[in-house]
Amino acid sequence: MSRSLPNLISVTTIAPDGSRRTVQPADVRGRYTFWRRVTAVLLLAVYILLPWIPINGSPAVFLDVAHRRFHILGFVLAAEDLWLGFFLVTGVAFSLFYVSAVMGRVWCGWTCPYTVFLEHVYRRVERWIDGDGPARRRLEEAPLTVGKVLRRVFKHGIYLLLSAFIAHVFLSYFVSLRQLYAMMQGPPSQHWLAFGVVAFLTASLYFAFSWFREQFCIILCPYGRLQSALTDDHTVNVGYDKTRGEPRGKVNTPGAGDCINCQRCVQVCPTGIDIRNGLQLECIGCAACVDACDDIMAKVGRKPGLIRHDSLAAFKGGRTKWVRPRTVLYGLLLVCGMIVCSLSLLAVKPVGVSLNRLTGAPYFVNNGEIRNQFQLRLVNKRPQPAVYRVALAPDAPEGLRLTDAADAVQVPALGEVVKTVVLTLPKDQFRGPIKTQLSISTEPDGRTQVARELEFLGPDPRLQNDEYLNPQNYLR
Amino acid sequence: MSKSTEENTPELRPHVYDGIQEYDQKLPNWWLFTFYIAIAFFVIYWLAYYQFQLIPTDEERMHAAMAQIDAARLKQLESLDDAKLWAMAKDVKAIESGKATYAASCMACHGPTLAGGPGLPGLSLADKVWKHGGQPSEILKVIRKGSPDVSKGMPAWEPQLGLPRVLEVLAYVLSHHQEGETFTVDPNDKPTWMAAAPATGAQ
Incomplete structure (x- = not known):
C-alpha cells in the first residue's frame, strides 16, 4: 500500500475528489504522551465530578437556568450579574492570546475538551477494539465480513453510549443531578426540552467523535485559526530541526542528516501532517511526533530532540526571545483584565435591587398629600433566607415619608420579592421634583447596603399657587 | 521542502x-x-x-398564544361566582400565599391589619363599608383592574401578579369577613383614620 507523504499543497484528510481520508494515528509512547494523558484524566475527572461536589448546598457548578441562579464554586450570581460574562469571554481570549504567543497551540493539544474527548476517550475505545493504527487501516480497507460488521456495531454502540453519557453530564450542569435523575425516571413527554437537548447533544457528539474528528480543528474551529495568527518567530511550537535532520538518509548513509526518513512522525500525527514540512495550520501541538522521533533517535543512538518544542528563530540557529512586545502586551492585557474582574467580583452584592414606578399615573394627589408609588424587586442571592430593611436615604427632604418603613422585607433563600413602596409628601411642601435615594440594608447586621436613586414627582407648584393657572380653579 | x-x-x-x-x-x-x-x-x-404563508409568523403565533391565554382566563373568570370565591376564602393554603402577596404588594397602602392606618392612603378592607361594592366578584374586579377612579392610585394588579395570585389575595381579604354579612356601599368612603380626624385643606 503506497500512500504519498502529506504535503503543504493539500489537506491530508481531504482527497483530491473532495472525499474524506481518515487518519489512523499509530500508537506512541513517551513523556509528552504520558503527561498529556494525565492532564486528560484530570480534566475528565473535573468535568464529570463538578456536578457531584456540593458547596453551600448546591453543586460546585450549577447554572440553574430555570431559576436564573448561577452557582459557581459557592458563589451565587443572578441574571442581573450577566455582565460579568464579559470577563469570562475576555479572560478566556486574553489567556489564549498570551499562551498562544508564548507556546503556540498548547490549548488545542492538551486541554481543549474536544481533544480530550477525541484522543483520550473515543480514540482509546477504537484502539481497544480495532488495534493499532496499521491494524485499523487494514480493517478499514478489508471487505465487509461478519466479523468486521460485528466489530463496527460494537464500537459504534460504545461511541453512542459514551455520547449519551457525556450529554447527560452536560445537562446536569444546568438542571443538577437530582433533577436529572428524576427526569431519567419519567417519560420524555414530561420534559421534552431536556430530552431534546440530550438527544441532539448525543447525536452531535457521536457525529463529531466517530466521524468528523480532526475536521473540526482544521476547518471549523475559529480558535485554531485565531491562534495560528497569534504566533511569531519566537513562539515555541512543535517543530523539526531541519539543519540537523537534512539531508534525510538511511542510518549508515554517509553525509546524511539525523532524520532517517522512518515516517514515524507522520504515522502518529492525529491530524495527518508531516511536521518536517514546518509549522502548519493543522498542527494542534500535541507533541505525539516529538515522542515518536525521540523514541527512534534513542534506537539509532542519536540525540533526542530532532523534533522538539522550539521557536522558528531557534531552529534557524538564533535564540528565542521570551520578552517581546507581543508577549508583554498580551500579558499586560491579561493582568489588567484579571484585576478588573476581581474588583468587579468583589463589587457584586448578595442582593439584587431594582426600583421601578408602579403602573398608573406618575403621582397622585389625595387628602392633601402627594403620593408616588414604586415597585421594589429584591433578589436574594444567598442560599439562606434574608431580611432587608428598606428606608429613605438620610438626606431625603423633611416631610417625605415611606408609608411602611417599619417593615422589614423577608426574602426566602435564593428567592425574590416584589414589594410596593409608597412615598408621600404634604402637598404644601412640594417645590418641584425631588431626587433622592432608597437604601436597602440587611437585617440585623446591616452589612450589605445598596442604594437606588428615585425621583419624587408631583404637580408643578407654580400651577398650584397661581389662582388663574390652577386647573381646579379654572374648571370650577 | x-x-x-x-x-x-x-x-x-x-x-x-x-x-x-x-x-x-x-x-x-x-x-x-x-x-x-x-x-x-x-x-x-x-x-x-x-x-405561500404555510408557516405562521412570530406575530401570528404570539397573537394565537395570547388569544389562547385570554380564552382560558375568560373561562376561568366565568366559572368564578361569589359562592366559589367564598369557598376559596376557606382554603388555608390560598389564604397563606395570599397573605404573603398582600404583605409585599398591598400592605404599603392598606396596612398590616387591612384596616389602613395613620397616614396610609388605602381604604380599610376590614370594615363593612365598601366603595365599589362588597360582593367577592366586585372586590375581585377592583383588585384585577384597579380602582375605577384612576386618580386614587389603586393600580390594576392582574397584569403584575396574574389571576391566580390575585385570587389568593382576594381569599386573604375575604378571610377577614363572613359570608352573608351585611355591608354598605359608600362611594365617598375614605381611609378610617381620616374620618376620625378630618384633614384640613383637602379638596
Missing part, C-alpha cells in the same frame, strides 16, 4: 495577486453537502414562509 509526489497535484490557477497564487482544489464533500442543504432549506423556507 518536500514537494508533492502525487501525480494528481492540483492545478495552479493562472491569476496572481500580490504574488499570491491559488490551487484549484475541491472543497470537502461534507462542507459542500451542508452548503447544498442550506440552499435547499432556503428554497423550501422561502416558498413556505414568504410565498
